[in-house]
Amino acid sequence: MKSDQQIILELKQEKTKQAAFRSLVSTYKERLYWHIRKIVISHDDTDDVLQNTFIKVWRNIDNFREESGLFTWLYRIATNESLTFLNQKKKKTFVGNEESNDYILENLQTDPYVDGDEIQYRLQKAIAQLPDKQRLVFNMRYFDDIKYQDMEKILETSEGALKASYHHAVKKIEEYFKSEE
Template identity: 45%
Template sequence: MKSEAEFISELLGANKKDKAFNKLLDLYQKRLYWHIRKLVITHDNANDVLQNTFIRIYKSLPNFQQKSSLSTWMFRIAYNESMRFVDQSKAKYHDSLDDVKNNYSNNLAADSYFEGDEIQLKLHRILADLPEKTRQIFQMKYYDDLKFREIAEITGIHEGTIKTYYYNTVSTIEKNMLNIELLVKN
């Protein structure tokens, strides 16, 4: 198996670049798709942002300075592309803070590729009520399986702050989910 350094040199070189980029897609396409999907919610939007992300990755490869891992660098590009999309949507519809909260639920309802049952819908409602950054941090840690250090590099938030946000969020979700489970059982 090739080391990351070898793989990166293939990506940056001229001879094996295309083959290496194909491999890069195999390795990261799904991980980045699911990361983006949770940020922009609907499948159609996630598809657009994913394509833009990989085109930007391809164009930016010559500028990759290897200060962070390749994975973290790609997640940062995906995160920035998603945030750009979210900000454009907010500006387009002149959303107030309440509207932004409602947008999460509205986007879910509008997405033809969301098939949530009662418990999943309740979980999404809890997530929608969380502040945007807190929700993103929870999702990156819990669903994307990223390390706290990686989340700090991607979002630009201090690692200690991220840990505090995450553990508080887990506690909030657990309490709420327990209530939901009790409600569903009764």
């Protein structure tokens, strides 16, 4: 497997760009898929957002300044594409955050690709009811084990704000489980 630096170098050279891009996609598509999936929930929507993410990477690789790692840059693009997708969906259906959360819950219940036991389903249901930013931070920290310093670069927000969002998300999830008892 090629290193990120090797992939970047080859992506920026015309004769090796296509092969390097295939290598990048094969290296990161699964991790990005699951990151996006936790944001948009639906498998079909995730595939669309993932494709848009890689299109944006292809178009903008020459602008990548390598101030952050490749992984961080890809996650930032995937996150932004996911949030843009959700915002466009809200605008198209004229829904607010409450209805948006209902849409996410409905996708969670009807998606044939969602599996797991009752506890996992209840956790996903609790997470789906969080505000967008808290849901995003919780998923990145809890499931993806992304450090706050990396999240800070991906989400372009302060570490303190991220820790506060995570803390509030955990408290809301705990309250959800207590209310379900």
